[in-house]
Amino acid sequence: MRSGKGPVSAPGAATADDRLARLLRRLRWPVAVLWIAGIVVLVPLASGLAAVTNDTASAGLPSGAQSAQVAELQQEAQHASGRPVSQQAIVVFARPGGMTPGDLAAVTAARAAAGALDGRAGGLGSPGAVQRSADGDAALFTVAVSSPQDSVTSVDTRAVTAVRQAVAPAASRARDGLRVAVTGDAAVTADSGSTTLSALLLSTLVIVAVILLLVYRSPVLWLLPLITAAGAVELARAAAHGLASAGLTVSYLSSAIVIVLVFGVASDYALLLVHRYREELWHHAACEEAMAATLRAVLPTLAASAATVTGAMLCLLAAESGSLHGLGPIGAVAVAASFLAEMTFLPALLLILRRAAFWPRIPAPDAPGAETSRAWAAIGAWAARRPAAVALSTVLVLGLACAGLMSLRLSSNPLNDLKGHPGSIAGEQLLAAHFPAGAIAPLVLFAPRSEAETAAHLARDASGVATVTPDPPVSGYAADSVALSVSPYSARGFSAIAALRQELARNAPGALVGGSPAAEYDIAQAAGRDTAVIIPLVLLVILLVITVLLRAVVAPLVLVLTTALSFGASFGLASLLWRYGFGYPGVDPQIPLYIFMFLAALGVDYSIFLSARAREESRQAGTRQGTLRALTVTGGVITAAGVILAATFAALAQLPSVSVTEVGTAIAIGVLLDTILVRTVLVPAALITIGDRIWWPGPRPSARDPQ
Numbered sequence: 001m002r003s004g005k006g007p008v009s010a011p012g013a014a015t016a017d018d019r020l021a022r023l024l025r026r027l028r029w030p031v032a033v034l035w036i037a038g039i040v041v042l043v044p045l046a047s048g049l050a051a052v053t054n055d056t057a058s059a060g061l062p063s064g065a066q067s068a069q070v071a072e073l074q075q076e077a078q079h080a081s082g083r084p085v086s087q088q089a090i091v092v093f094a095r096p097g098g099m100t101p102g103d104l105a106a107v108t109a110a111r112a113a114a115g116a117l118d119g120r121a122g123g124l125g126s127p128g129a130v131q132r133s134a135d136g137d138a139a140l141f142t143v144a145v146s147s148p149q150d151s152v153t154s155v156d157t158r159a160v161t162a163v164r165q166a167v168a169p170a171a172s173r174a175r176d177g178l179r180v181a182v183t184g185d186a187a188v189t190a191d192s193g194s195t196t197l198s199a200l201l202l203s204t205l206v207i208v209a210v211i212l213l214l215v216y217r218s219p220v221l222w223l224l225p226l227i228t229a230a231g232a233v234e235l236a237r238a239a240a241h242g243l244a245s246a247g248l249t250v251s252y253l254s255s256a257i258v259i260v261l262v263f264g265v266a267s268d269y270a271l272l273l274v275h276r277y278r279e280e281l282w283h284h285a286a287c288e289e290a291m292a293a294t295l296r297a298v299l300p301t302l303a304a305s306a307a308t309v310t311g312a313m314l315c316l317l318a319a320e321s322g323s324l325h326g327l328g329p330i331g332a333v334a335v336a337a338s339f340l341a342e343m344t345f346l347p348a349l350l351l352i353l354r355r356a357a358f359w360p361r362i363p364a365p366d367a368p369g370a371e372t373s374r375a376w377a378a379i380g381a382w383a384a385r386r387p388a389a390v391a392l393s394t395v396l397v398l399g400l401a402c403a404g405l406m407s408l409r410l411s412s413n414p415l416n417d418l419k420g421h422p423g424s425i426a427g428e429q430l431l432a433a434h435f436p437a438g439a440i441a442p443l444v445l446f447a448p449r450s451e452a453e454t455a456a457h458l459a460r461d462a463s464g465v466a467t468v469t470p471d472p473p474v475s476g477y478a479a480d481s482v483a484l485s486v487s488p489y490s491a492r493g494f495s496a497i498a499a500l501r502q503e504l505a506r507n508a509p510g511a512l513v514g515g516s517p518a519a520e521y522d523i524a525q526a527a528g529r530d531t532a533v534i535i536p537l538v539l540l541v542i543l544l545v546i547t548v549l550l551r552a553v554v555a556p557l558v559l560v561l562t563t564a565l566s567f568g569a570s571f572g573l574a575s576l577l578w579r580y581g582f583g584y585p586g587v588d589p590q591i592p593l594y595i596f597m598f599l600a601a602l603g604v605d606y607s608i609f610l611s612a613r614a615r616e617e618s619r620q621a622g623t624r625q626g627t628l629r630a631l632t633v634t635g636g637v638i639t640a641a642g643v644i645l646a647a648t649f650a651a652l653a654q655l656p657s658v659s660v661t662e663v664g665t666a667i668a669i670g671v672l673l674d675t676i677l678v679r680t681v682l683v684p685a686a687l688i689t690i691g692d693r694i695w696w697p698g699p700r701p702s703a704r705d706p707q
Contacts, residue, residue, distance in 0.1 A: 016296075018292075021286065021292040027348070035231055039230075042235060043234055046238040049255050052250060053244070055252050061322055062320040062322070066522070069512055074514075080475075087186035088143070089163055090183050090440065091111075093139050093179065095179065107141070111130060124143060124144070133434040137434050138435065145160055179426075181427030181430055182427055183426070184427070185441070188418065191425075204651050212267070216274075218359060220357050224350065227345075228342055229262065229341070232340070233259060243330065253327075253657070254323065254326060256652060257327070257598075260649050260651060260664070261334045261598070265309065267644045268642075272298055272638075274350070276294045280297075281355065295343070295347065300549065301612040304545055304549035305605045308605065308608065309335045313331035313597065316331070319533075320526040320530055376631050376680075380628040384684075384688050387688040388685070394681050394682040395682070399565070401569035402571075404573050411586025412521070412589060419656055436466035436485050437485060438466060438482075438485065442484075443483075443513055443515040444479065444480075444518075445459055446512040447508055447510060459480065459500060462500045464493070468481070468483075469482075494517075494521045494524070534597075539563075542563065543560045550611060550615055550695070555615075555694045555695060558687075558694065562607065563600055566603055567603065567670065570603075571666060573673075578662055591663060595667060599670040603670055606642060610630055610684070611683065613633065614626050614630035614631075615695065618695070627688055631680070638675065642671050642675025643672075646672045
């Protein structure tokens with residue numbers, strides 16, 4: 001082995017790095033074997049995560065919400081009766097100018113065809129009676145579609161397909177011009193698509209593999225971060241499965257985010273560790289010594305990064321929304337799994353393969369020299385010439401991007417979560433044109449028997465109500481179906497729900513108003529409260545963690561302010577993309593908080609990586625030169641990390657949900673903005689402008705910046 005150029009200790013004295021190096025030498029094989037065995041054991045549990053996800057309206061609601069109470073009563077009654085949980089498919093026919101006798105015969109034939117499926121097509125019940133529209137231009141009937149294996153999160157999509165196939169021939173007997181569509185909540189669920197999380201996992205693997213190959217240009221090295229990230233994914237998904245089995249709400253969105261979050265974060269940590277390890281290999285003859293020095297250098301920074309994201313995720317425990325509340329622990333275990341894998345599994349694999357892992361560009365101690373980037377050196381020099389002007393210009397650019405928030409539109413309509421123009425949307429348009437606006441999603445009114453008549457009377461007289469139809473009793477409550485005369489998911493619909501509840505609270509206090517529109521109203525109300533509480537809490541957590549890492553006050557304040565500005569700019573650009581690029585009609589009220597959580601927690605990571613290295617370099621060279629040195633040395637690796645994280649979140653766009661796509665694209669935009677502009681230009685310019693005072697109240701750097 002060649003001699004290293006590290007610090008020289010007194011003969012016989014063992015430094016902390018020496019002791020750590022010996023420990024790493026002994027543990028590299030046991031740690032690697034333990035991880036591989038653990039992955040094999042955890043795969044079945046991780047694969048079962050999809051089976052325990054819960055996307056029912058009640059799952060995303062505050063426990064005390066009326067719509068949650070109604071949903072729980074309905075589910076209890078269905079379980080008690082032995083009937084499967086079901087959703088409704090609505091078969092609607094329409095002809096402008098009035099339905100003909102032939103059309104009505106086609107409707108009757110279609111209903112008979114759907115009825116013939118009962119007992120032969122799994123998950124289907126008997127169709128309801130035919131209902132005519134008041135204008136005579138349309139008719140409909142309903143079919144109950146049960147969830148497979150008594151699940152509360154999905155319907156048997158094959159049953160919905162069977163209904164559509166059964167009614168199509170009957171409808172074709174009528175003259176041209178008769179329109180038919182299948183809509184309702186069962187059809188919406190079926191039209192949501194069937195892209196599995198396995199496909200997302202595979203595509204994310206491919207994305208990360210390609211980027212790592214481009215970064216490392218080694219036939220071996222790119223595999224190590226990929227293997228360790230895959231191990232972290234299995235650990236995180238298994239932990240999420242355990243949390244869901246224990247009663248925590250895990251939504252489809254949360255389970256998808258776990259995959260891309262772990263791959264993105266774990267790859268980031270791996271890139272930073274490998275980059276520093278390569279640097280240390282130039283100065284140490286023994287790989288274990290180089291790894292010990294690497295861990296001593298990067299562990300505090302990566303621990304602070306993991307603590308920032310984990311702490312931010314745990315802030316979601318303060319959320320009223322069940323799905324957001326559940327995302328907190330899920331996100332926390334995902335980040336913890338990523339950190340654990342890259343701090344244990346990856347070092348073990350690197351030490352087993354030794355310098356051969358870097359072939360063909362093997363770092364050798366007889367030719368020391370840290371990798372730097374001319375491009376980032378040039379950018380740093382440009383920003384350093386007039387740092388105040390550069391910082392101000394960047395702030396103005398980001399502020400201009402924030403103006404895109406004016407294009408943001410919130411929408412609680414579940415149909416807006418569907419991509420394209422499937423049959424359920426076409427059916428909803430037919431219903432809206434010929435039936436009361438609330439027919440597709442009626443409210444559910446439960447009242448104690450002693451208040452049943454009063455509650456029904458109040459509902460009939462309430463503003464915005466079209467019809468009140470009695471339903472069979474549920475769990476000791478009298479039940480009515482209430483169709484609104486206004487769009488049930490619009491602002492007017494939400495106002496009608498609030499007014500009805502207020503009237504019932506005064507005159508029939510035992511009554512409950514639920515159903516899908518009421519659930520979306522309660523979710524929107526909870527989202528507003530959660531946003532007001534959690535955003536300041538997350539920013540405070542981030543500030544505290546960075547303060548501990550940098551042992552300063554000014555620098556953390558600067559980083560948190562740039563993070564908040566970056567979030568606004570990213571969200572503004574994403575809003576423009578959604579509305580004018582993708583044509584999405586709106587954003588679910590919960591989605592902005594999802595996006596903030598990840599942009600704030602993950603976006604600040606790159607500034608943490610840069611500022612921590614700048615702090616280290618500034619101790620010898622002063623703040624100006626230390627910042628430029630940090631940007632030059634870390635520029636390439638942090639950019640690669642940002643590209644990987646952005647690409648993994650962008651992979652969410654392949655899923656059929658609009659909300660999932662919105663989360664993925666917004667975070668991808670935000671991470672790229674943080675990586676390319678905020679961390680590259682704004683943060684270095686701010687550090688140089690403020691100078692040594694940026695590290696106050698800690699000790700100033702020993703060297704002075706050249707003037």
